[in-house]
Amino acid sequence: MTATVARKRSALTKGQLPKFAPYIVLAVALVVAAAIMALIGFNAFGWGIVAAILFAVGLVSWSGAVEGARKAKDKLATCLVVGAFLIALLPLISVIVTVLINGIPGLITPGFLGTSMNGVTGAFDNKAAEEGAPVLGGIYHALMGTIQITLLATVISVPVGLLTSIYLVEYGNDRPLARAITFFVDVMTGIPSIVAGLFAAAFFFAIVGPGTKTGAVAAVALSVLMIPVVVRSSEEMLKIVPNELREASYALGVRKWRTITKVVIPTAISGIASGVTLAIARVIGETAPILVTAGFATTINNNVFGGWMASLPTFIYTQILNPTSPSNPGPSDQRAWGAALVLIILVMLLNLGARLIARMFAPKTGR
Amino acid sequence: MTTNSLTTSQGAGRAGDKVFSGAAMAAGCLILAVLFGVALFLVVQAIPALTAPPADIQGGHGFFAYIAPIVVGTLIAAVIALVIATPVAIGVALFISHYAPRRLAAGLGYVVDLLAAIPSVVYGAWGAAFLAKEISPAYDWLATYLGWIPIFEGPASATGKTILTAGIVLSVMVLPIITSLSREIFLQTPKLHEEAALALGATRWEMIKMAVLPFGRPGIISAIMLGLGRALGETMAVALVLSSGVLTASLIQSGNQTIAAEIALNFPEASGLKVNTLIAAGLVLFVITLGVNMIARWIITRHKEFSGAN
């Protein structure tokens, strides 16, 4: 048998598609799809879909002919799975692009971050839309509101959530109370945000009086949403602390509560802190609970306990549904998208911050 | 032997243990109390609406006639969302766990989690401003060619703000939930089973069919149910995107309404009996989502013992 430079033929390689087969099929699919789209009116989205379908059909049938049904099914599965991923990316890219395109003009308008909507009426918007006057009004009040309400919600949620997770991990031991708490905390993660808002509203109606709408009520509503997240993530972090550390502490004659506060929690603190940050990131974008509890103000209100308060999400919502000038919704849209961009930036910063915190506070192993 | 040197100890420390464990338990009980309180207050505030004479309630035929079409609308939107999201989510989860190159897998998981980080109001704004406009031509096409099917009955909405659009936006929001749960479950498939399948000469897809999917089935089901719970309760995606109206079978016309959107749109300006009505609607939503979530969690806990992942 002469050794050849060409590809060796062995019993293990026969009956396979050539390695460059997918690329051939891809190229053909793109061309044919372009031709089809040229006939019925070209748009990029349609071209992509038709090309994808042609690619899948082409590759799978070619594989079926050469390699057999089993491998063809495998290739079909691969096409579908990769396709699913690409489909999932589409809305992500679309949302981000939309927010950027529509939000940047709003964000760079001078005064956007520093002013509120105090005094901005439909007349101003009409002038802006029809005569090119600058778009007035900004999100300062909403930004402040978001920060204050979220801060208050955090102050309520973190102690309650952390103490509960400590109870579940350190003292619970499968007791009925612990099992009940775990089960209902899980259930709480599924409470619709608007129901949490209704609860806080109803709670304050009953206690303080009907029609109470303040930032504090909104903070309570957000706490209902935050607490289960804090409990779950803190619980996971506490469970990760090796039992050996607790035993080492007990063996030194240290009491349980001191062991928890001085050994267990410091070891778990990075995970706990990043869990709390993620919980904040989750509730900072909630609209419904704030809508039903804090109303929506147009002026700056720094008192969490009195009067309506604006927040970024409710600002966006109201600007879109009830534009300041119904005949010229353009400026309202611009402000809304600017606010949306700010909100997304905040959420991304919080998510990033959570990762950084996790890394920063992790117990170091300096060698 | 009467005096024991070991009994002279720090008494104060002992009290510390009791105080601390008491505080921890109190925090846990507070959560139970809150949950109980949610149900209680909602019921108390809802009762006037449930017992009021039918003529006083919006629509004039009593509470159940008012809420029934809205419940149906809620279910329609949720079902649309799940029908779209589930296959895509499972595909993405499989992609990340079994198809993507190892080094990319973590990064790709993060990208999908980005979908979850975007606030719902932004999705609603996107749905209203972008998706509705872009998808409107497709609705016209559906009405023209498939209009004989009741759900595609024309004339299609000119703005594209229909329950189908809202359902699509909902599916995007529900996708990351189902994906991340499924992904974790697929990653937990015992390597032994996967290797056994591969050693028998299975292709990658056959290995997944034999080892990964059967192992993950209860987890997938509970992930779907959690996604369902989210879809049922989501407000902004619907309130901003749907042009609401009476219950309609056609998915491409404006009309239909969900509970959450109904509450969000009407509560700020409501007063008197209307408030009670909306709270009663919230109670209905709470009960439905509670049931769905409890079933989902029950499935997970029941199978944790068998999953071998401890």
Added chain:
Amino acid sequence: MSKRIDVKDLNVYYGNFLAVEDVNINIQAKSVTAFIGPSGCGKSTFLRTLNRMHEVLPGARVEGEVLLDGDNLYGPGVDPVTVRTQVGMVFQRPNPFPTMSIRDNVLAGVKLNNKKISKGAADALVEKSLVGANLWNEVKDRLDKPGSGLSGGQQQRLCIARAIAVEPQVILMDEPCSALDPISTLAVEDLINELKDQYTVVIVTHNMQQAARVSDKTAFFNIAGTGKPGKLIEFADTTSIFNNPSQKATEDYVSGRFG
């Protein structure tokens, strides 16, 4: 600074399950005693009753007496926390606190109990404990570095220093070398030889050669079968146990016929 331990009719339970039955043993002050026996015979369980760590597990309890120089560890009104300041423990896997420096690890027993101690006294205690654990020369220049940055053998000696710093009467060691390489094991065994000048040491070990090297007296535990309680079979000078045991089970075990 070291006390004798006298155990009388001790039965150790996990809930209703009797794990170790009827132990009677007298351990002298300033000696090294080794507990040997096959896996699952209850030697670690019994060791943990000597500093009341056994009851940290839910449902675990003990009947009988453990006397420390005459004081019953399980007497009425006795606080387990006090017991553990007198009877220290070193575990199988080194477990320095990862969030603390070497210095703080050594002082952990003091600091975690909020006992006030001047900086000078603290420094002296750190040096004394690390010297006592044969670790001082290796770490004296990096006392502020994290404890988890040391090698396995060094970490274990750090844990021993941590146990010594509390100034206990007795040091219990639960298979302290089983996670260490041979060189570190030798270092720890040398250390045990020095520790017995000041402390009563009880060491559980799987390694019979180690027991022969290190201990004055040896106790052999055995178990009749799974589900049955463990028992103390024989307790005598180490040389007798290994060369001339009086029980057949002991002889079978030390000559390698089972275990």
